[in-house]
Ligand SMILES: Cc1cc2nc3c(=O)[nH]c(=O)nc-3n(C[C@H](O)[C@H](O)[C@H](O)COP(=O)(O)OP(=O)(O)OC[C@H]3O[C@@H](n4cnc5c(N)ncnc54)[C@H](O)[C@@H]3O)c2cc1C
Ligand SMILES: Cc1cc2nc3c(=O)[nH]c(=O)nc-3n(C[C@H](O)[C@H](O)[C@H](O)COP(=O)(O)OP(=O)(O)OC[C@H]3O[C@@H](n4cnc5c(N)ncnc54)[C@H](O)[C@@H]3O)c2cc1C
Ligand code: SF4
């Protein structure tokens with residue numbers, strides 16, 4: 001008999017007023033008992049709506065059935081047959097709009113905690129298995145992957161399993177992309193990303209850091225070096241600013257800079273040299289995951305007051321529900337329907353306030369969301385000493401401007417054939433945020449997978 | 463890991479290191495820079511490629527000890543390795559077609575200006591160099607500059623070596639004496655670059671300066687290096703580091719560079735090294 005509880009087995013979490021002062025993981029993960037109990041809520045539906053909601057088609061009811069009977073390793077094997085990074089996905093995927101959004105149990109009550117179960121299986125495997133991936137027999141063909149984010153790592157892993165000699169070229173000093181520089185430790189411990197990267201290395205993937213393609217080497221030079229195909233997974237890392245007065249003041253950061261200092265460069269740990277401004281009152285501008293992460297980091301770095309300033313309503317925020325909920329619990333103050341118009345500095349050029357206007361929602365725009373319009377004479381100032389701009393990013397022009405034959409669209413995204421992920425240049429493939437603009441981890445992984453398949457077909461008869 | 467194959471102390475506070483970095487060495491051009499990290503706990507700091515050897519696969523950096531990271535770096539010796547060394551970054555200085563140039567270096571800025579003087583000289587341009595220092599004890603690269611210039615003028619603030627005065631005095635004198643430069647390249651402390659730009663403006667001489675904002679990635683992803691040039695926001699790491707000196711907002715740059723002043727002072731006091739020394 002399935003467990004008919006309307007609620008998910010609750011996730012053990014650090015208390016909000018404790019965790020907002022440390023960088024340890026917020027959600028501690030299910031115990032084996034909790035996982036089994038949650039797994040028994042699954043109805044094992046014949047038509048598997050949840051699988052249709054998953055961009056990489058994880059065999060959801062099958063793995064959950066194994067969890068229910070305590071066969072955790074078997075469950076892990078089922079997940080990893082289609083998803084190479086389950087410990088990551090279980091933590092950061094927007095399940096509410098993917099698998100769990102389609103789950104039958106969600107019609108009346110909460111859906112099955114698919115993400116939590118996926119995470120449990122991955123963590124269980126990491127803790128209990130000493131099995132080491134083996135380097136497959138080489139087929140002698142070299143492939144270059146540019147960027148060690150989820151798309152590049154997935155593409156590299158799939159190709160390595162097929163016997164290709166894969167080298168990943170990463171601009172930063174550490175592999176992982178947004179998983180290491182953007183998403184904070186308290187949501188995704190970096191040790192997990194490092195383990196996934198180590199797995200790839202065991203498979204024979206070579207990771208070369210400090211290699212900025214377009215600068216250190218060009219795509220053409222990669223071909224000259226004997227790489228037969230190139231996958232570009234360089235992400236969408238170019239930060240946007242609003243173009244308002246005062247953005248040059250000290251204390252104005254892009255979310256990318258703030259998060260990089262904090263997560264990649266570990267400004268929160270004493271043993272690291274990285275400086276970051278010690279803020280008292282912070283305004284984060286934006287409403288996505290990036291804004292939530294920046295706000296929650298600011299809180300943990302000691303800010304007393306942290307605002308999220310977003311021009312639309314709470315309902316329209318693109319961030320994951322769970323992140324919004326966590327941020328609120330941790331004491332972040334939401335100023336929805338507010339928009340900055342100017343940042344004000346003191347005599348030393350440091351931020352002292354931000355002038356905003358109130359907004360109201362008008363007619364729906366192209367994206368279908370109601371367009372925010374300024375309320376007349378609603379200007380007010382917020383006293384803040386730090387402003388973090390989290391209003392979006394776009395692909396970095398470095399590669400497209402140094403590589404012939406790569407077409408991009410109006411937003412600077414690489415144009416690809418959607419089936420094969422091949423760019424407008426033969427032998428060059430691309431995927432992830434570099435193609436879609438800022439999106440999700442799982443979509444980036446899906447694109448890396450698709451490209452690996454196409455590259456294998458392309459090189460199969462070469 | 464990137465091995466230090468040569469180390470030389472140029473003056474009390476300035477150190478030269480030649481580093482094994484074949485990929486960077488192969489591509490580097492005058493005006494470009496690298497970003498390094500000494501070890502796992504270190505900051506990423508940008509330093510200009512002062513010279514390179516394609517054959518040996520080495521890159522030379524010359525740095526002044528100003529704070530925690532440069533201090534830590536200066537304690538390493540030949541045979542030691544750097545954790546990270548990425549580049550070459552930024553745009554190369556545009557030197558094509560220049561027939562007569564005045565290259566001006568202030569202090570450690572001389573190290574940054576040297577590769578451009580050398581490239582101009584090798585391109586067959588007429589090269590005058592003005593190298594300014596506070597005093598005799600900190601003069602660096604005299605021999606090197608002499609080899610790549612037609613005229614080398616050294617100035618010191620106190621007159622203890624070369625001519626007494628600022629580089630701008632010498633520049634003005636040279637222009638007034640009828641030298642027709644089609645490029646002035648000025649690299650050094652921000653106020654020096656500001657005043658060189660002011661000096662050349664009335665004569666309408668093209669003036670390039672090399673900006674040194676705080677950087678992290680050096681590839682255009684953080685925006686920390688943004689500078690105001692001609693009223694537009696530019697990312698110095700990808701759009702520069704060279705910019706038209708007549709368009710740069712120097713005051714803003716000076717302000718932004720002081721962002722971490724307190725913490726830098728703090729980290730000098732509490733720096734891992736200084737802590738070690740105290741133990
Ligand atoms: C703060 C933040 C929070 C997020 N939260 C979530 C979340 O909760 N859930 C979710 O699903 N998604 C989230 N996202 C989005 C998700 O992280 C991205 O969609 C995903 O990482 C894209 O993967 P990618 O492989 O395309 O690119 P990236 O992860 O951006 O990786 C690109 C890599 O390429 C490297 N690179 C760039 N240029 C070059 C070059 N020229 N040469 C060599 N290397 C280069 C970069 O250094 C980087 O390592 C978040 C994003 C951010 C910024
Ligand atoms: C493109 C570029 C090329 C440079 N080339 C040279 C060079 O060839 N030789 C040389 O001696 N110096 C050079 N610099 C300056 C050098 O990067 C700084 O002196 C160094 O980062 C100081 O670090 P610190 O920890 O020792 O000192 P700190 O005490 O941290 O800082 C001292 C000063 O250095 C600046 N600074 C600190 N961190 C950074 C950073 N991450 N990026 C940029 N500036 C920073 C600050 O404005 C501060 O005023 C260059 C800077 C840039 C941007
Ligand atoms: S839709 Fe929900 S209940 Fe049905 S199989 Fe999928 S997870 Fe189980």
Ligand code: FES
Nearest residue numbers: 680682684685699
């Ligand atoms: S250093 Fe980060 S954008 Fe220039």
